[in-house]
Amino acid sequence: xxxxxxxxxxxxxxxxxxxxxxxxxxxxxxxxxxxxxxxxxxxxxxxxxxxxxxxxxxxxxxxxxxxxxxxxxxxxxxxxxxxxxxxxxxxxxxxxxxxxxxxxxxxxxxxxxxxxxxxxxxxxxxxxxxxxxxxxxxxxxxxxxxxxxxxxxxxxxxxxxxxxxxxxxxxxxxxxxxxxxxxxxxxxxxxxxxxxxxxxxxxxxxxxxxxxxxxxxxxxxxxxxxxxxxxxxxxxxxxxxxxxxxxxxxxxxxxxxxxxxxxxxxxxxxxxxxxxxxxxxxxxxxxxxxxxxxxxxxxxxxxxxxxxxxxxxxxxxxxxxxxxxxxxxxxxxxxxxxxxxxxxxxxxxxxxxxxxxxxxxxxxxxxxxxxxxxxxxxxxxxxxxxxxxxxxxxxxxxxxxxxxxx
Numbered sequence: 001x002x003x004x005x006x007x008x009x010x011x012x013x014x015x016x017x018x019x020x021x022x023x024x025x026x027x028x029x030x031x032x033x034x035x036x037x038x039x040x041x042x043x044x045x046x047x048x049x050x051x052x053x054x055x056x057x058x059x060x061x062x063x064x065x066x067x068x069x070x071x072x073x074x075x076x077x078x079x080x081x082x083x084x085x086x087x088x089x090x091x092x093x094x095x096x097x098x099x100x101x102x103x104x105x106x107x108x109x110x111x112x113x114x115x116x117x118x119x120x121x122x123x124x125x126x127x128x129x130x131x132x133x134x135x136x137x138x139x140x141x142x143x144x145x146x147x148x149x150x151x152x153x154x155x156x157x158x159x160x161x162x163x164x165x166x167x168x169x170x171x172x173x174x175x176x177x178x179x180x181x182x183x184x185x186x187x188x189x190x191x192x193x194x195x196x197x198x199x200x201x202x203x204x205x206x207x208x209x210x211x212x213x214x215x216x217x218x219x220x221x222x223x224x225x226x227x228x229x230x231x232x233x234x235x236x237x238x239x240x241x242x243x244x245x246x247x248x249x250x251x252x253x254x255x256x257x258x259x260x261x262x263x264x265x266x267x268x269x270x271x272x273x274x275x276x277x278x279x280x281x282x283x284x285x286x287x288x289x290x291x292x293x294x295x296x297x298x299x300x301x302x303x304x305x306x307x308x309x310x311x312x313x314x315x316x317x318x319x320x321x322x323x324x325x326x327x328x329x330x331x332x333x334x335x336x337x338x339x340x341x342x343x344x345x346x347x348x349x350x351x352x353x354x355x356x357x358x359x360x361x362x363x364x365x366x367x368x369x370x371x372x373x374x375x376x377x378x379x380x381x382x383x384x385x386x387x388x389x390x391x392x393x394x395x396x397x398x399x400x401x402x403x404x405x406x
Contacts, residue, residue, distance in 0.1 A: 025154025215361025
């Protein structure tokens with residue numbers, strides 16, 4: 001299927017939303033600092049891969065990409081960039097001030113500079129959302145999807161340490177999520193909205209990308225809802241509570257970026273022989289379509305009998321009447337056989353697509369293993385702990401587009 005004519009602008013809007021979240025994340029106090037690898041010390045003439053660049057280099061790169069994408073979309077939609085350039089220049093100035101004050105260890109001045117930069121990014125985001133929504137709903141959806149997926153990591157704060165038993169706590173504060181909390185950034189309302197956005201933009205992605213992203217969002221929603229799961233310390237004893245956020249969730253957003261921005265085929269992420277081990281997904285697909293399968297089998301049986309009547313030379317009076325009426329309306333054995341074949345192929349293709357979407361969603365999901373201690377609603381046998389993630393992936397709200405029979 002050919003890509004929509006505005007694919008370049010929609011993907012650019014998606015990238016822009018992603019980099020707005022990343023720029024804000026790199027600059028905010030105590031924000032996450034991903035490190036894929038720790039390279040050896042390098043001299044000025046040694047060329048790093050992107051994953052080997054320093055945090056400062058990555059921060060400046062994200063800022064440069066954000067500026068260029070914002071100008072590109074302003075030029076495409078407004079025909080000019082005079083509303084965007086001043087905002088970009090102000091952000092650049094306040095970013096320099098922020099890091100100068102942080103390097104001088106002036107905490108009060110750094111906090112003031114961060115508040116200025118935070119307001120600048122808010123104004124840029126508001127301007128971009130208003131502009132994109134005015135000219136293109138698909139560009140606006142792409143921008144929100146990119147920013148929302150990236151914010152799951154770049155805006156996330158670790159859970160605060162538990163308060164001492166004697167410290168007074170408000171019940172409202174205990175349950176009220178913040179904008180940087182697990183239960184907000186990966187809560188049901190936001191995950192549902194991100195799933196809707198990726199579904200609306202399904203024409204711009206590989207056919208299995210929307211269900212894969214929606215399935216992994218559903219799984220991470222489960223992780224975010226269980227404190228023991230989201231605070232899993234990881235295999236290293238000194239990893240601490242940053243393991244799930246900085247290892248698992250960071251690898252997950254990189255997967256999302258590859259799928260929705262780079263257009264990666266999600267089937268390339270399936271591990272070897274995973275299809276052979278995933279017969280349960282096919283069975284789940286059959287269970288999900290048991291009504292259609294039952295009706296389809298009844299229709300096939302009836303159609304086969306009617307096909308026998310049309311091709312048989314010996315008919316009763318009633319059979320002759322039925323065959324005569326069928327001939328009068330142009331229904332022959334050949335056309336009936338073709339219709340039955342197409343109906344069967346369509347149903348089988350639907351089941352195969354859903355089963356494969358389950359498999360892809362499970363393979364691209366990067367959640368940590370569930371902890372041994374789980375709330376009652378999550379409890380399963382020790383040998384079937386992956387069942388939790390599998391069930392979460394299958395709870396997604398969208399699926400792959402229905403393939404047409406060949």
